[in-house]
Amino acid sequence: GYRVAVISRFAEATHKLAEEITADGGEAAAFPVTTYTHAEINSAFNAIKNHWKDSDIRVGVFNAAADGVRKGFLGVTEEDLKKSLDTNVVAAFAFARESILAFKDLSLLDGQKKGTLIFTGATASIRGNKTTSVFASTKHATRALSQSLAKEFGPQDIHVAHAIIDGGILTNRSKDRRNDPEWEKDSAKRLDPDSIAKSYLYLAGQDRSAWTWELDLRPAHEHW
Structure with a gap:
């Protein structure tokens, strides 16, 4: 473990x-x-x-994300943009740098890879909307960073992946916010953190003959 x-x-x-x-x-x-x-x-x-x-540090998971600002473009403030950039871009760069530096001089683990770096994305990573100009722009940037790193460091035996989480996740925070017992009980309508973790472990365990750069996870009944 x-x-x-x-x-x-x-x-x-x-x-x-x-x-x-x-x-x-x-x-x-x-x-x-x-x-x-x-x-x-x-x-x-x-x-x-x-x-x-x-x-040794063998896996890094970047989960941080600024809360999605939902405003029309002309209502977006400089502070809204800075907060999102600091978390989704600046922090992603910093975390990626330290993870890759930790991996690069290691030997291959089980003959497969030196390490795995996973970025957690969202629907906004690939699609903008009327009120998501800030969040979508910076999540697109995180995704682009992950793809660039996957191409640069794959030949150095470092696996970089991006996981799009498309849907609500069952957490204490989401339970309090939604206050919807039916949503909590219906596994076809929300993501389970343990199930997401299993997918991340799958990425970390992939052999070098078949690496995933991007996968997307959503509940069975999610509208997409």
Whole structure:
């Protein structure tokens, strides 16, 4: 199994997730940051390496995403754009850089790859809409980054993938926001985090003869 390092700007949630993983029999540690700058992400990766000196970093999953600003274009503020750029672009670059630097000098794992870097995308990664000019623009950028890195580092035995998550995910936050018990119970209408995780493990375990760059995941009854 994998040891799990959790990086996030939300310290309380970061520690809580690490504790939940540990309580379920896994091994995890929290590495909270205050911003997603290159310097802070670099510090977080150094802290991870110091925490588990006997382990290599083999998988990186970039899950961070700024909340989607839903406004008409003329209502978008400079702050709206900056917030989305900082998370979906600047942070993605910083996380990718540290992950690839951690992978590049490793030997092949089971003769297949040095490491796997996965970016979590959204419907907005491939499609804009009337009120998603900010979110769609920056999620398109994350996707383009992942494709560029996949092409550059695939020949160096580093696997880069992009996963489009098309639909609502069953989390405590989504439960509170929706307040819809029927939605929670109907697995054909929402994504289960454990099922998403299985797909990510599948990507990490792919042999070098057949690597996926992009996959999309959605509930069976999602309108698309």
